[in-house]
Amino acid sequence: MSELVTGEAVALELRPAKLPSRGLAVLLDLAAAVTVYILVTLGLVAATASLDEAARTAVSIATFVLVLVGGPILVETLTHGRSLGKLACGLRVVRDDGGPIRFRHALVRGLLGVIEILMTFGVVACVASLVSARGRRLGDVFAGTLVVRERVPAGGQGGFVPPPPPWLAGRFSGLDLSAVPDGLWLAVRQYLTRMRQLDPQVGWSMAERLASDVAGRTGAPVPPGMPPAMYLAAVLQERQAREAQRTFGGGGSPAAPAPSGAGGPVLAPPAGPTAVPPAAPPVVPPVAPTSGGASAERPATGFVPPA
Helix, strand or coil: CCCCECCCCCECCCEECCHHHHHHHHHHHHHHHHHHHHHHHHHHHHHCCCCCHHHHHHHHHHHHHHHHHHHHHHHHHHCCCCCHHHHHHCEEEEECCCCECCHHHHHHHHHHHHHHHHHCCCHHHHHHHHHCCCCCCHHHHHHCEEEEECCCCCCCCCCCCCCCCHHHCCCCCCCCCCCCCHHHHHHHHHHHHHHHHCCHHHHHHHHHHHHHHHHHHHCCCCCCCCCHHHHHHHHHHHHHHHHHHHHHCCCCCCCCCCCCCCCCCCCCCCCCCCCCCCCCCCCCCCCCCCECCECCCCCCCCCCCCC
């Protein structure tokens, strides 16, 4: 089974798609696109019968570009990486960090796909996928994307990203996350999905190193007394909330999304030198001074304490 592995030997739950499944998905997408192109062309032939030869040629070229080039780009953008062929084969296009693709990713893949797939009959795409360690064609390399398998055998909680404790919800809503690279987000996600499979001391040191890297990129240090694993989970949840707001829209400040695998256990930090946040001291109301054992006179307020 092919998996993505970081330098810390943490396996990612997303499996890169193999060349046969990708080829089958491309064939299904091409069949659907060609069918639409033929139907549209037949309709345009009847509609442009009165035009001259040059006008009909221009309409044919425009139809080819819009249907066979613009169509796949539009479909991948609207479905966030799930075209008809990929949906049938259980595949999906994602970013290098595992997030959903946007229009610019689909545009780069679609434009280079004209050269890799249409103009060379898929030879360039096949060679690039065979050479790449993760089966990426040139469009994926330049767009920063990866085709992964969504239908994988259930493996317990291996792909479950534990949510942070409820008291951390919205704690980092004002944090600037733009300077954190995708590779670091990928490492954080990989660690959180595999932290329970690591040795406690190794997991704790890895969490400290990742939290230090994230804090250095954001310019805000880890709050004192907060375990690094909880810090990483809270920051990752904030990033996912912002990504969901940009992808699906919505007004106001981004709300924390419901974590995947809702109903699962809340994140517990790995065993190690844990530090408990200091509890706020209880507030004791001041006692009115008394003189001579008798209660001091108080001004009448009209308030009668309950019995």
